[in-house]
Amino acid sequence: MKVQRNIYLEEKPLPEAQEGYLDFLREKGALKLKRLPEKVSAEAACGRVTAAPVFARLSHPHFHQAAMDGYAVKAALTFGASELAPRRLKLGVEAFPVDTGDVLPEGTDAVIMVEDVHQLGPDEIEIIKPIFPYQNVRVVGEDIVATEMIVPANHLLRPVDIGALLAGGVNEVLVYPRPRVVIIPTGDELVPSGTPDPAPGRIIDFNSPMLAELVREWGGEPVRYSIVPDDIAQLEEAVRRGLEEGDVVVLNAGSSAGREDFTAPVLRRLGEVFAHGVAIKPGKPVVLGEAAGKPVLGIPGYPVSAVLAAELFLRPVLAALTGQEVPARDKVRAVLSRRVVSPAGVEEFVRVKLGRIGERIVATPLGRGAGMLLTLVRADGILRVPRFSEGFEAGSQVEVELLRRLEEIENTVVVIGSHDLALDIIANFLRLLFPRASLSSAHVGSLGGLMALKRGEAHLAGTHLLDEETGEYNVPHIKRYLAGVPVVLVNLAYREQGFIVAPGNPKGIKDFEDLVREDVRLVNRQKGAGTRVLLDYHLRQRGIDPRRIQGYEREEYTHMAVAAAVASGVADVGLGIRAAALALGCDFVPVAEERYDLCFLRPYWEGKVGEWLRAVLDHPEFRQAVEARGGYDLRDCGRVLYVQEG
Ligand SMILES: Nc1nc2c(c(=O)[nH]1)N[C@H]1C(S)=C(S)[C@@H](COP(=O)(O)OP(=O)(O)OC[C@H]3O[C@@H](n4cnc5c(N)ncnc54)[C@H](O)[C@@H]3O)O[C@H]1N2
Numbered sequence: 001m002k003v004q005r006n007i008y009l010e011e012k013p014l015p016e017a018q019e020g021y022l023d024f025l026r027e028k029g030a031l032k033l034k035r036l037p038e039k040v041s042a043e044a045a046c047g048r049v050t051a052a053p054v055f056a057r058l059s060h061p062h063f064h065q066a067a068m069d070g071y072a073v074k075a076a077l078t079f080g081a082s083e084l085a086p087r088r089l090k091l092g093v094e095a096f097p098v099d100t101g102d103v104l105p106e107g108t109d110a111v112i113m114v115e116d117v118h119q120l121g122p123d124e125i126e127i128i129k130p131i132f133p134y135q136n137v138r139v140v141g142e143d144i145v146a147t148e149m150i151v152p153a154n155h156l157l158r159p160v161d162i163g164a165l166l167a168g169g170v171n172e173v174l175v176y177p178r179p180r181v182v183i184i185p186t187g188d189e190l191v192p193s194g195t196p197d198p199a200p201g202r203i204i205d206f207n208s209p210m211l212a213e214l215v216r217e218w219g220g221e222p223v224r225y226s227i228v229p230d231d232i233a234q235l236e237e238a239v240r241r242g243l244e245e246g247d248v249v250v251l252n253a254g255s256s257a258g259r260e261d262f263t264a265p266v267l268r269r270l271g272e273v274f275a276h277g278v279a280i281k282p283g284k285p286v287v288l289g290e291a292a293g294k295p296v297l298g299i300p301g302y303p304v305s306a307v308l309a310a311e312l313f314l315r316p317v318l319a320a321l322t323g324q325e326v327p328a329r330d331k332v333r334a335v336l337s338r339r340v341v342s343p344a345g346v347e348e349f350v351r352v353k354l355g356r357i358g359e360r361i362v363a364t365p366l367g368r369g370a371g372m373l374l375t376l377v378r379a380d381g382i383l384r385v386p387r388f389s390e391g392f393e394a395g396s397q398v399e400v401e402l403l404r405r406l407e408e409i410e411n412t413v414v415v416i417g418s419h420d421l422a423l424d425i426i427a428n429f430l431r432l433l434f435p436r437a438s439l440s441s442a443h444v445g446s447l448g449g450l451m452a453l454k455r456g457e458a459h460l461a462g463t464h465l466l467d468e469e470t471g472e473y474n475v476p477h478i479k480r481y482l483a484g485v486p487v488v489l490v491n492l493a494y495r496e497q498g499f500i501v502a503p504g505n506p507k508g509i510k511d512f513e514d515l516v517r518e519d520v521r522l523v524n525r526q527k528g529a530g531t532r533v534l535l536d537y538h539l540r541q542r543g544i545d546p547r548r549i550q551g552y553e554r555e556e557y558t559h560m561a562v563a564a565a566v567a568s569g570v571a572d573v574g575l576g577i578r579a580a581a582l583a584l585g586c587d588f589v590p591v592a593e594e595r596y597d598l599c600f601l602r603p604y605w606e607g608k609v610g611e612w613l614r615a616v617l618d619h620p621e622f623r624q625a626v627e628a629r630g631g632y633d634l635r636d637c638g639r640v641l642y643v644q645e646g
């Protein structure tokens with residue numbers, strides 16, 4: 001393949017970029033470590049990769065060993081023994097007591113198990129069947145024969161390998177040095193991780209520690225440099241030093257097209273750029289190059305892009321430097337719960353949550369932003385949308401690469417619906433009480449949750465939907481939207497809803513009438529959210545036209561997002577729960593008590609999911625933890641409020 005150079009923010013297809021980069025590095029002699037293999041003690045060699053085959057120095061066992069407790073004998077003496085003609089053997093002359101692992105005494109070649117022997121007296125035993133030569137004996141080299149190869153070159157040493165090396169008398173082993181990866185964080189805005197309260201505009205350098213741990217996980221030795229400002233001369237200096245000290249140099253950020261994105265220019269000065277820009281999302285502006293015979297990579301700054309680009313490009317380089325290949329991830333077939341639209345022309349990596357609902361594994365896409373690291377923390381798998389696809393429809397069968405073991409996914413409780421802080425507390429107690437269980441929650445509003453139940457995409461939904469006609473919570477909506485679906489409705493809590501306002505309530509907001517004031521900006525919840533229904537209900541009762549409210553169109557998906565908008569001054573008021581206001585230091589003006597319930601699909605309430613959740617809801621410490629958040633009343637927590645037949 002012809003190597004293309006110096007193309008600025010091109011969009012190389014992924015397979016071409018991955019294979020092409022390794023070919024490019026190979027041609028440049030940059031896929032070979034410049035440091036020589038080193039000898040390390042076998043005991044400390046786990047996780048290292050052998051640079052040469054390892055041959056046994058000793059046999060194991062290295063002497064004939066008794067394999068059983070009993071008497072060592074010369075087998076020939078026992079031939080012909082039977083019940084009718086028992087054979088007597090003189091102790092210390094013909095038979096010698098031995099224990100498992102003992103050296104076989106001179107002149108003997110078999111061991112009679114102690115169970116097969118009659119002790120006739122202190123000096124004599126009797127047997128009633130013969131024994132064959134080498135029966136119950138571990139002969140020299142039974143396990144390992146001296147000179148035999150224990151492991152080949154390019155072998156990643158595991159605990160069993162270490163055992164075998166030591167058994168074979170090999171105490172030192174020649175391994176590749178761990179590829180030393182110099183990580184250079186760049187950017188004027190960065191402050192070192194651990195900085196307690198970064199000023200606005202300052203960003204904690206959390207990528208370097210994260211990339212360092214990935215490097216370690218992939219068998220490399222990370223070397224973290226301190227933050228380099230956006231200055232081309234200083235960056236060049238850092239890269240030069242990195243090329244001297246390291247086997248691979250990774251620059252983190254400055255890879256895109258911004259005014260201060262110097263990675264590619266520096267690399268062009270010191271070496272060669274193979275690609276700048278790959279048709280992937282996230283991770284597009286990755287820079288792949290070489291300088292001084294060593295791989296140099298520019299990893300984008302957004303954290304999800306950084307992890308993905310490192311996985312796709314750095315990991316294979318580290319593997320190749322020690323003769324390894326990157327293991328493929330396991331895959332699972334899943335049904336997509338929501339539509340995924342993706343731009344054609346790039347291969348997109350969509351993070352998904354997975355859960356088993358009945359017969360199917362359901363995949364729910366998580367947030368797509370390249371800066372949303374928590375989505376990667378919560379992801380169970382990655383759905384790849386191919387380059388020339390525009391995405392997948394809801395309900396389609398897709399293949400998902402697993403980030404967690406399938407067993408964990410089988411034990412995941414899937415909650416979809418309205419957001420409540422108590423769900424996080426449930427997740428925590430679930431883990432404490434049942435270590436193999438976990439809870440995954442997606443926030444799509446109360447109505448969205450009921451619809452997800454109807455489609456069989458969750459075990460349960462969190463819901464607080466007020467019926468405007470009857471003033472009753474949840475049951476009328478369940479009858480309307482889940483007719484014919486067997487469900488069990490269980491109370492989680494009553495909670496206070498009210499106005500979340502800035503500390504001290506500077507705008508003096510007391511009632512819904514205040515929302516139409518000119519100096520008041522609202523932050524709203526999305527349509528279908530129970531809190532939105534509550535707001536609209538009160539507005540209608542008072543005959544207030546929502547169009548008169550500033551910010552009515554501005555929608556957020558969680559109570560915490562509403563509180564954050566108020567706390568940051570983007571809005572003056574939002575309707576939400578007291579706990580969210582307290583959590584972000586806002587003030588709270590209560591307006592209503594509402595009922596927040598959990599609606600289970602009945603088979604899951606009756607199965608292990610219900611068993612787990614009943615244990616959590618009944619747990620006194622769980623109740624205390626929820627009440628401590630403020631604004632919750634758990635008087636009916638765990639009570640079944642409504643059962644619907646199928
Ligand atoms: N005009 C264009 N702008 C951008 C493009 C583009 O193609 N044209 N690509 C976008 C994409 S996609 C990505 S990804 C980013 C990549 O940006 P850079 O690699 O140049 O990184 P920065 O701009 O310096 O930072 C982006 C972002 O990441 C944060 N960051 C950087 N380093 C760290 C670190 N060590 N720890 C934590 N966070 C870090 C940084 O503060 C920014 O928020 O460019 C888009 N723009």
Ligand code: MOO
Pocket residue numbers: 280281282283284285300302305370371
């Ligand atoms: O492609 Mo960038 O890497 O999405 O955020």
